[in-house]
Every structure is written in C-alpha cells, then in structure tokens.
Amino acid sequence: MLSYRGIDIHELASKSTFEETTYLLWEGKLPTASELASFSKELAEARELNPAVLDFLRSVPTTATPMEVLRTAVSLLSIYDADEKLSTHDANVRKSFRLTAQIAMIVAVFDRIRKGKPVVEADKSLSHAANFLWMLNGEKPSETATRALDIALILHADHELNASTFAARVIAATLADLHSAITGAIGALKGPLHGGANEATMRLLYAIDEAGADPVEYVRQMFIEKKKISGFGHRVYHTEDPRATHLRRMSEELGTAAGNTKWFDMSKKIEAFVKGEKKLNANVDFYSASTYTTLGIDIDLFTPIFAVSRISGWAAHVIEQHDDNRLIRPRADYTGPEYPAPYIPVDKR
Numbered sequence: 001m002l003s004y005r006g007i008d009i010h011e012l013a014s015k016s017t018f019e020e021t022t023y024l025l026w027e028g029k030l031p032t033a034s035e036l037a038s039f040s041k042e043l044a045e046a047r048e049l050n051p052a053v054l055d056f057l058r059s060v061p062t063t064a065t066p067m068e069v070l071r072t073a074v075s076l077l078s079i080y081d082a083d084e085k086l087s088t089h090d091a092n093v094r095k096s097f098r099l100t101a102q103i104a105m106i107v108a109v110f111d112r113i114r115k116g117k118p119v120v121e122a123d124k125s126l127s128h129a130a131n132f133l134w135m136l137n138g139e140k141p142s143e144t145a146t147r148a149l150d151i152a153l154i155l156h157a158d159h160e161l162n163a164s165t166f167a168a169r170v171i172a173a174t175l176a177d178l179h180s181a182i183t184g185a186i187g188a189l190k191g192p193l194h195g196g197a198n199e200a201t202m203r204l205l206y207a208i209d210e211a212g213a214d215p216v217e218y219v220r221q222m223f224i225e226k227k228k229i230s231g232f233g234h235r236v237y238h239t240e241d242p243r244a245t246h247l248r249r250m251s252e253e254l255g256t257a258a259g260n261t262k263w264f265d266m267s268k269k270i271e272a273f274v275k276g277e278k279k280l281n282a283n284v285d286f287y288s289a290s291t292y293t294t295l296g297i298d299i300d301l302f303t304p305i306f307a308v309s310r311i312s313g314w315a316a317h318v319i320e321q322h323d324d325n326r327l328i329r330p331r332a333d334y335t336g337p338e339y340p341a342p343y344i345p346v347d348k349r
C-alpha cells in the first residue's frame with residue numbers, strides 16, 4: 001500500500017489535486033477550504049522567472065536535453081532566490097513554493113524556446129497542471145488533459161526514500177540549502193534505472209513500432225540478450241505498483257478517447273509477457289510513457305515532468321530534514337584480501 005501522510009494513494013488520485021497533495025506533503029495534514037485557496041494562490045503567485053534564468057534558457061543549445069537544462073537552471077535559480085542565504089523552516093517553505101512553480105515553468109519555457117516558439121506568459125488564474133499545459137502548448141488545455149496531468153502529478157509526488165529523494169536528504173543533511181539538494185535530486189532522477197525509465201519505455205515502444213515487430217517477440221529477444229525492460233521491476237514492490245493501476249487505466253481511456261490505442265495495446269501485450277515470463281510487474285514509469293505520448297507530450301519531457309511533480313515530495317523531505325537534522329553518513333567496510341595491506345614502493349610492484 002502506498003500512502004502520503006497516511007492517506008491512501010488511490011483516494012488521493014481519485015479525489016485530490018496536485019495543490020492539495022502538495023499541501024498535505026508539506027504540512028502533514030489536509031487543508032481546509034480556505035487554507036487550500038491561499039496555498040494555491042501562493043503557488044500561482046510564485047510563477048515568476050528571473051530574467052537571468054530566462055537568458056540562460058535562451059542561450060542553451062537547442063540540442064540540450066530538457067533534463068540537463070532543468071538541473072542547471074535549478075542550480076542557477078538559487079543565486080537569485082530572495083532567501084538565498086536562509087535555510088530556516090519558513091525560508092525553506094517559501095523557497096519550495098517558488099521552486100515548485102519555477103520547475104514547471106522552466107520545463108515549458110525551454111521546450112518553447114528550443115522549438116523556436118514564443119514564450120507563453122504564466123496564467124496565474126489556472127491550476128498548476130493547467131498552467132503547465134498552457135505554457136507548454138500555448139493553448140488553453142481541455143479538462144480531460146488537465147485532469148489526466150493532475151492525476152499523474154499526484155501519483156509521482158512522493159515515494160519515501162527513492163534514490164532521488166535520498167540524494168536530496170543526504171545533501172540537505174550537510175545543512176546545504178534546498179536548491180543544492182534539489183539539483184542533486186534532479187541528477188539522480190535522470191538515470192534510466194529511476195525516473196529516466198519513462199523515456200526509455202517510450203523509446204522501446206517506438207523501436208518496436210518502427211521495426212514493425214511483434215512486441216512479444218521483440219521483448220523475448222531482449223530477454224535472450226539479457227537486457228532489462230524499462231518500466232518493469234521495483235526495489236520495493238513485488239506486486240502491482242499502485243500507481244501503475246491508475247496510469248494503465250488513464251493510458252487506455254486517453255487512447256480510446258483519442259481514437260488511438262496503439263501504444264496502450266502494445267504496452268498491455270508487453271506487460272502480460274514480462275509478467276508471465278519473469279514475474280516482473282509494471283512500475284510507475286511503464287504506463288506513464290503511453291499516457292504522456294497520448295497527451296501529445298514529447299518523449300524527452302517525460303522525466304522533467306516527473307520532476308515537475310516530485311519537487312513537492314523532495315521539498316517535503318528537505319524541510320523535514322532541516323527541521324530536525326543529523327548528518328547522514330553510512331559506513332563502508334574494507335573487503336580486500338588482507339588488512340592491513342603492505343605499502344609496496346612503486347619500483348617493487
């Protein structure tokens with residue numbers, strides 16, 4: 001079972017919003033109506049990017065991946081943050097509002113710039129999910145697309161001590177600032193064994209499609225070649241990843257509504273085969289790939305969108321770490337052949 005602050009993820013996915021879920025993660029309780037209204041307002045008001053960050057986004061080669069641009073931009077944001085030198089609880093919360101708003105903006109703005117399209121001004125009257133789609137596409141998003149993204153953002157918001165969150169906590173535990181911790185977390189999320197698996201999953205689906213191959217035979221060959229199938233397996237879950245249940249349904253529903261279930265159908269075949277052959281379950285990344293593709297989102301934005309959501313969980317962990325800090329410092333044991341080992345002079349080795 002997956003819960004945020006004790007509340008079942010299935011309930012949050014069907015009843016909550018990204019804003020409410022973020023409040024829950026940061027404050028440890030569900031907000032009242034007025035608390036939610038002022039929280040949402042503060043998040044929307046934080047939709048501002050320093051001109052220096054905009055200049056940076058304009059100066060980056062358009063061939064740069066959105067994930068490396070995001071990682072570097074978040075590091076840069078730290079220099080211009082109004083609370084740059086402060087890491088008190090209140091300063092961390094203020095920074096978290098700004099970073100949550102800014103990460104979504106950076107992903108959308110860089111995508112527009114690299115495609116030679118004009119940057120779209122933030123609309124502070126929209127929800128976080130709707131504003132992201134607005135700034136990305138330059139047109140007001142449908143309710144279906146907004147809700148689908150909102151659910152995806154809720155589902156990706158937190159996952160206890162996953163690799164990126166752990167990285168953030170280790171950095172924060174040195175009493176380094178929130179931006180340093182989040183920059184490190186983005187670096188960890190990028191890898192294909194973690195958040196990068198959603199992009200890798202879609203690359204696999206495209207490769208199968210381009211080869212005109214049977215998905216099952218293609219994956220069977222990958223097993224023969226001892227290759228890993230992105231989007232399957234999990235260090236913690238050995239049964240269904242509860243988030244995959246929602247993303248599978250969304251992938252099917254969005255595909256049906258768009259009149260194209262190609263990616264969903266292919267994913268289902270692969271899932272059944274991988275489960276039957278290796279007893280491996282689809283994780284959060286597997287069906288997010290076909291879901292985002294059906295929403296018309298480019299493949300290299302999948303992992304940045306994971307960060308657009310996970311910033312809420314990362315921030316909650318950094319705030320908690322700084323509130324009651326102790327350095328995180330695991331030990332390593334020497335396992336070499338002998339101890340103590342002799343120092344042999346270089347001419348005798």
Ligand SMILES: CC(=O)SCCNC(=O)CCNC(=O)[C@H](O)C(C)(C)COP(=O)(O)OP(=O)(O)OC[C@H]1O[C@@H](n2cnc3c(N)ncnc32)[C@H](O)[C@@H]1OP(=O)(O)O
Pocket residue numbers: 162192193194195197227228229230231232233234235236278280283284285
């Ligand atoms: C948001 C997230 O981070 S969710 C995870 C996203 N990552 C992926 O989807 C990448 C693919 N999956 C994997 O690489 C792994 O399942 C991980 C990294 C997620 C978990 O790894 P671990 O807990 O260390 O399991 P480990 O990699 O040791 O796998 C155990 C066994 O299952 C196999 N296995 C695990 N996942 C897969 C996979 N996706 N495809 C094929 N085989 C797999 C391994 O080869 C290994 O087999 P062996 O015992 O015969 O050597």
Ligand SMILES: O=C([O-])CC(=O)C(=O)O
Pocket residue numbers: 158159161162163234235236283284
């Ligand atoms: O928990 C993990 O190891 C990976 C994961 O599913 C996540 O970060 O959402």
